């Protein structure tokens with residue numbers, strides 16, 4: 022059964038597992054599978070769906086497909102669904118289709134609402150710090166998007182810890198506290214959730230922001246799927262996949278193999294254990310999974326069945342990965 026947690030210092034509860042539409046929901050993907058995954062997720066209590074303007078490919082098509090599924094299959098359920106989208110990465114041609122300027126964010130928000138056929142999203146994120154745009158410009162755009170009613174809450178993604186603090190300060194001083202902070206985190210890639218006072222997770226928690234982890238299975242590396250080479254139907258094999266072949270290293274495959282042994286002893290699959298491991302820190306509100314089939318979704322949904330780890334298990338996991346993980 023799905024479990025829900027309060028999102029930082031807010032009245033919003035999110036499911037501990039959320040579903041992301043970065044891969045597998047675009048115009049190049051089978052529509053029926055995309056629809057079945059959304060419906061299965063919703064039926065299983067995953068009421069949070071994570072999108073971005075550029076998800077596809079083609080960019081924008083995940084939002085278009087999601088909007089169609091909501092319209093055709095989930096009409097009447099809008100108030101039960103929590104939808105996030107983002108802007109900040111390359112999306113449309115020309116100088117305003119990329120980056121975190123006010124011009125890009127305001128236009129992108131309108132475009133996303135149109136593609137999804139929605140009046141508002143629940144969270145609108147700044148997808149990234151672009152290295153140039155002043156924090157104040159990007160954050161003021163988030164404030165104005167929320168004030169306009171096009172989003173209910175603001176979020177940030179991937180901001181380095183020092184800028185992350187400035188974002189929270191700006192948003193709070195404009196009465197639009199940051200609801201949700203989104204960072205990459207998995208057993209291999211642990212910097213954002215490191216047990217240090219300046220990790221992204223620690224900064225978010227101090228500021229009352231919820232924290233949501235993305236790529237919790239390291240894009241599929243924390244599953245058994247690469248144990249016997251690169252399967253034809255896998256993210257690493259896809260020309261449109263973001264998992265590069267050179268990231269599928271012997272070291273990671275061997276680590277996954279050893280982790281599978283611990284998972285088995287716990288009565289879990291490796292994906293289930295990897296998700297439970299992230300949720301073992303109470304400051305983590307939710308993890309966003311990505312799936313390419315209903316079977317994977319069903320597998321991952323069982324992660325919440327055995328969430329607790331004993332000290333010895335955690336020590337053994339650390340011995341396999343090293344305290345800092347195998348950086349990606």
Ligand SMILES: NC(=O)c1ccc[n+]([C@@H]2O[C@H](COP(=O)([O-])OP(=O)(O)OC[C@H]3O[C@@H](n4cnc5c(N)ncnc54)[C@H](OP(=O)(O)O)[C@@H]3O)[C@@H](O)[C@H]2O)c1
Nearest residue numbers: 041042043235236237238239240241244255256311313320
């Ligand atoms: N804010 C950001 O910048 C940002 C960046 C990245 C992602 N995100 C968000 O996070 C979401 C999740 O990211 P992600 O897709 O990288 O997550 P992930 O869970 O690390 O990887 C998903 C992939 O793992 C494989 N997989 C999942 N469950 C499996 C299972 N039970 N057994 C075997 N293989 C399994 C599938 O690979 P195959 O396709 O090979 O089957 C699936 O496509 C995205 O959709 C997006 O919403 C945000």
